[in-house]
């Protein structure tokens with residue numbers, strides 16, 4: 001079995017590459033990644049010499065490059081993680097989100113049609129459902145919840161999902177889609193809430209909480225997401241959408257306070273800053289379908305996962321120190337200075 005994993009030098013894609021190489025000793029994993037600001041070869045260091053692993057630096061929206069790779073590799077399955085993934089960057093400048101997330105998805109699926117595959121899997125997000133009100137804890141996103149996006153990022157992901165379902169109906173492409181809640185764990189890029197707060201706290205820098213910090217996210221340890229995708233590509237039904245989440249809703253402010261506690265840092269570092277434009281209030285996944293059909297359940301409790309994650313950032317300083325000493329500094333100033 002040969003699987004093309006796009007975006008494998010990013011956060012979830014790399015964790016998926018590790019999971020698959022560990023789990024299936026006879027599978028070939030071919031990673032395609034453009035190595036944007038979010039992709040990092042040092043993330044893939046541990047598998048670089050694995051004979052079952054191969055890497056191509058390429059943009060998924062570059063039709064010629066993608067067709068060439070498919071022609072050479074002839075994959076059985078394609079799992080598309082490659083995306084522009086940060087909501088704040090999409091608010092600053094949406095264009096690249098449209099190119100990578102929408103056009104890139106179409107190019108990959110065209111390559112699948114041209115060269116033939118068993119399965120094209122699209123890694124999507126719960127953000128395509130928009131948000132839920134804070135005062136209705138009884139409401140959850142199911143696979144039937146209407147698409148109702150808020151940001152350029154989520155709109156680009158929703159557009160891609162619609163294209164994926166259209167390619168299934170129109171061309172009979174064997175597709176599946178997973179829509180997961182917020183992930184956390186090793187190799188999470190420092191711009192995202194949890195790593196940003198860990199790294200700032202370690203430097204005794206202000207911890208910038210948007211608005212009042214009462215927005216709720218439904219956190220899942222990254223390895224649990226990777227196991228869900230593994231199950232879907234092997235046993236999930238073609239043409240179906242699967243929601244992935246572990247009923248672990250937390251307010252942002254409570255996460256930040258927990259990080260302060262774990263690192264023995266004062267809560268006085270917490271600074272409330274101007275809210276994100278169009279900020280989604282609450283995400284909450286109903287994972288009944290993937291549980292009933294595929295037997296998936298999350299394995300890592302948040303209390304353990306956050307400890308493991310903090311320990312990883314403490315033990316892998318060189319990985320994130322290199323990132324935050326580069327172009328990231330400009331991003332951080334643009335986003336947080338005078339906010």
Ligand code: NAD
Nearest residue numbers: 007009010011012034035036038039059060082083085183
């Ligand atoms: P990330 O930003 O950490 O990594 C994205 C990777 O894609 C990087 O390695 C980057 O170099 C690569 N990439 C970007 N543009 C590319 C292009 N044009 N061609 C080839 N490679 C390109 O993202 P992530 O957090 O790992 O998210 C992976 C996927 O999972 C995304 O599709 C995202 O929408 C989805 N998702 C993320 C979360 C989350 O909490 N992080 C939750 C649900 C779904």
Ligand code: DAU
Nearest residue numbers: 085086087125126127181182191192193208209210215252
């Ligand atoms: O739900 C899945 C989505 O989760 C994925 O599709 C996205 O790719 C991923 O980035 C993530 O989106 P969020 O916008 O929820 O994640 P982020 O880490 O950017 O923010 C989490 C919450 O924390 C959100 O309510 C905004 C808030 N926040 C974030 C940052 C970076 C802050 O309060 N301060 C910050 O500095």
